[in-house]
Amino acid sequence: MTLHRPHSFNRIVLVDFIFIAAFVPRFWEKLGSSAMQAVGFGAAISIEKLSWGESVLGGDAEIRSPGDCNDSLVKLRCGRNARVVACATSYSVPPAALTEASVLTRERYGFRAQSSVTTEPSERSFMSAEQKVFEVVQKQAAMVNEERRRSVMSLQDVRSHFMAGSAVNVLDEAYVRCGEVCAEYSKTFYLGTKLMTPERQRAIWAIYVWCRRTDELVDGPNASRITPTALDRWEDRFEDIFRGQPYDMLDAALADTVTKFPVDIQPFRDMIDGMRMDMVKSRYANFDELYLYCYNVAGTVGLMSVPVMGIAPESKATTESVYNNALALGIANQLTNILRDVGEDARRGRIYLPQDELARFGISDADIFAGKVSDKWRAFMKDQIKRARVFFVEAEKGVRELDKDSRWPVWSALILYQKILDAIEANDYDNFTRRAYVAKWQKLVSLPVAYGRALVPPPDALARLSR
Numbered sequence: 001m002t003l004h005r006p007h008s009f010n011r012i013v014l015v016d017f018i019f020i021a022a023f024v025p026r027f028w029e030k031l032g033s034s035a036m037q038a039v040g041f042g043a044a045i046s047i048e049k050l051s052w053g054e055s056v057l058g059g060d061a062e063i064r065s066p067g068d069c070n071d072s073l074v075k076l077r078c079g080r081n082a083r084v085v086a087c088a089t090s091y092s093v094p095p096a097a098l099t100e101a102s103v104l105t106r107e108r109y110g111f112r113a114q115s116s117v118t119t120e121p122s123e124r125s126f127m128s129a130e131q132k133v134f135e136v137v138q139k140q141a142a143m144v145n146e147e148r149r150r151s152v153m154s155l156q157d158v159r160s161h162f163m164a165g166s167a168v169n170v171l172d173e174a175y176v177r178c179g180e181v182c183a184e185y186s187k188t189f190y191l192g193t194k195l196m197t198p199e200r201q202r203a204i205w206a207i208y209v210w211c212r213r214t215d216e217l218v219d220g221p222n223a224s225r226i227t228p229t230a231l232d233r234w235e236d237r238f239e240d241i242f243r244g245q246p247y248d249m250l251d252a253a254l255a256d257t258v259t260k261f262p263v264d265i266q267p268f269r270d271m272i273d274g275m276r277m278d279m280v281k282s283r284y285a286n287f288d289e290l291y292l293y294c295y296n297v298a299g300t301v302g303l304m305s306v307p308v309m310g311i312a313p314e315s316k317a318t319t320e321s322v323y324n325n326a327l328a329l330g331i332a333n334q335l336t337n338i339l340r341d342v343g344e345d346a347r348r349g350r351i352y353l354p355q356d357e358l359a360r361f362g363i364s365d366a367d368i369f370a371g372k373v374s375d376k377w378r379a380f381m382k383d384q385i386k387r388a389r390v391f392f393v394e395a396e397k398g399v400r401e402l403d404k405d406s407r408w409p410v411w412s413a414l415i416l417y418q419k420i421l422d423a424i425e426a427n428d429y430d431n432f433t434r435r436a437y438v439a440k441w442q443k444l445v446s447l448p449v450a451y452g453r454a455l456v457p458p459p460d461a462l463a464r465l466s467r
């Protein structure tokens with residue numbers, strides 16, 4: 001992911017950072033002890049050495065997942081009837097450290113860390129990441145089907161809460177600012193939203209800005225100073241948005257958006273979880289683990305966006321299938337980003353590639369750190385690109401089903417990201433020293449192509465028209 005950010009946005013992130021730092025207890029003291037913090041919030045603890053029922057804190061917490069929990073998500077049930085979710089990773093944290101970390105977590109936060117993808121001891125712990133994510137998709141789809149509105153607080157309440165004492169229409173200004181941020185960061189997304197109804201356009205901007213700010217915390221200029229506790233603060237602040245109590249004007253735009261569209265809270269929480277995972281995890285044992293990460297940081301964007309973009313009234317596709325396609329686009333985009341950024345990530349000591357597949361191709365971490373473009377590497381990359389393309393194909397099925405005004409930006413994003421894969425091939429798979437990018441002229445050409453595709457109505461509707 002890009003490291004260079006527009007200055008104005010850096011300021012926003014800095015304000016967030018100061019906010020987080022100011023409110024996090026002993027924030028500065030904890031700098032430098034990141035390993036302890038990493039286990040402290042309980043989001044990524046390896047429990048390889050513990051088995052089901054084993055007591056971690058002399059009865060206070062115990063592993064509730066049966067058998068070997070090596071690559072599953074497990075739930076730690078705690079004395080206070082609250083939960084900490086641990087995501088098993090390839091890291092080994094000795095049980096002693098886990099004990100300490102759990103105590104630390106309990107004292108500070110009353111075990112409030114959570115995740116959507118927790119497992120039940122008997123059945124869910126053996127599910128693949130895809131199965132777990134599918135449950136989130138089902139929930140979001142059901143929410144849209146039932147036309148349930150997130151009316152925690154009405155628009156009027158949000159306005160009056162946030163605008164107390166102010167003469168100007170802060171909410172309108174907030175949306176304008178969201179649009180500016182979106183335009184600064186992604187001209188293509190921004191341009192694409194221009195065809196949407198003003199209400200949808202503004203809502204996508206608000207979601208975009210929240211995602212961007214969340215990503216900036218772990219990937220922006222202040223990332224090295226952000227701790228898991230800072231992310232906890234960010235999550236608290238996010239929960240307030242859904243309660244209709246925004247902290248700043250950009251949050252207010254999202255608070256308003258979630259009262260107008262049936263956007264579920266879970267994908268947002270899951271994105272924060274993904275960022276947590278990213279802070280402590282630098283290897284992915286297999287594709288299942290990588291898939292979960294991609295869902296968290298990018299698949300969630302698809303799930304957040306579709307309730308706003310809308311499904312075409314003439315579409316015959318099920319809501320669930322469209323959400324699966326949206327999820328596929330997020331996964332495809334993230335996999336593409338990962339393949340493009342292998343060299344950049346390696347320089348930060350990170351390898352977002354399935355370790356078992358690397359081993360199968362005879363590639364070691366050392367080969368990656370050395371930036372070796374061997375035949376083995378080319379063969380491996382071909383395989384990874386092929387997989388990313390499968391997700392793109394899956395996503396394409398859903399773009400056609402979207403509301404007509406929403407199809408253009410999504411086709412644009414899809415075509416542009418696909419072209420990054422072509423660029424990796426054109427670079428002869430050297431993603432260590434050459435950055436795969438889409439030239440400006442290619443971007444310009446893809447816009448009318450995307451527009452043309454967007455004119456095509458959903459397949460079933462097309463069949464009915466031709467009858």
Ligand SMILES: CC(C)=CCC/C(C)=C/CC/C(C)=C/CC/C(C)=C/[C@@H]1[C@@H](COP(=O)(O)OP(=O)(O)O)[C@]1(C)CC/C=C(\C)CC/C=C(\C)CCC=C(C)C
Nearest residue numbers: 001002208211212298301302305326330333398399409413
């Ligand atoms: C029009 C449109 C595509 C709308 C989506 C707008 C939106 C809310 C975007 C948020 C993007 C964002 C800031 C996510 C934070 C996490 C993150 C950084 C994810 C990576 C994006 C690109 O990152 P970055 O800008 O850093 O990349 P560069 O390094 O600068 O190139 C991701 C790779 C993922 C973004 C995921 C999507 C765009 C998925 C969008 C899916 C849909 C809109 C669903 C479409 C519906 C169907 C049915 C297919």
